[in-house]
Amino acid sequence: MPETPVLPPTDVPPPEQLRALDFLLGHTRCVGETPADGSAPTVMHMYGEPTLGGHYLNVDVAWPGTMSGRWIFGWNPLDGLINVYYVADSGTQGTAASAGWQNGELTVTGSYSVVEVGGRRTVRDVFRLIDDGHFIITSFVRSPDDDRWVPLDVYDCRRV
Secondary structure (H helix, E strand, O other): OOOOOOOOOOOOOOOHHHHHHHHHOEEEEEEEOOOOOOOOOOEEEEEEEEEHHHOEEEEEEEEOOOEEEEEEEEEEOOOOEEEEEEEEOOOOEEEEEEOOEEOOEEEEEEEEEEHHHOEEEEEEEEEEEEEOOEEEEEEEEEOOOOOOEEEEEEEEEEEO
């Protein structure tokens, strides 16, 4: 198998604003809330690493036996926002943005083409740090009927 070429680094330093996402680096195991029927909670695995010389952060996510996807986080200096791109092996994809940490939370909101539900949805993921290597992700979807935010998932995430 041929060797994968390594691209030379650029002279442009990585954006300091991406340091706000260091909590996503490495391996993380996230456990969802126990469903009302008492069945086992959903488990999501995440692995985050810098890419393109630290200018972006790839966070691979997997729900074993179900699906996998990738969040790509990057700093947009023109808008002063963290831009987020999401793609999944199901075909689901979308873009979102965050103004960064506010009141102890990092809120990412965007529009996604969600194959699993057969339509577009506005989704919000709220990250809240508990301590080093421990955070909570609460996800919401906007109701197409009345624009309220409907809770979707809550994951308790710990670095492994």
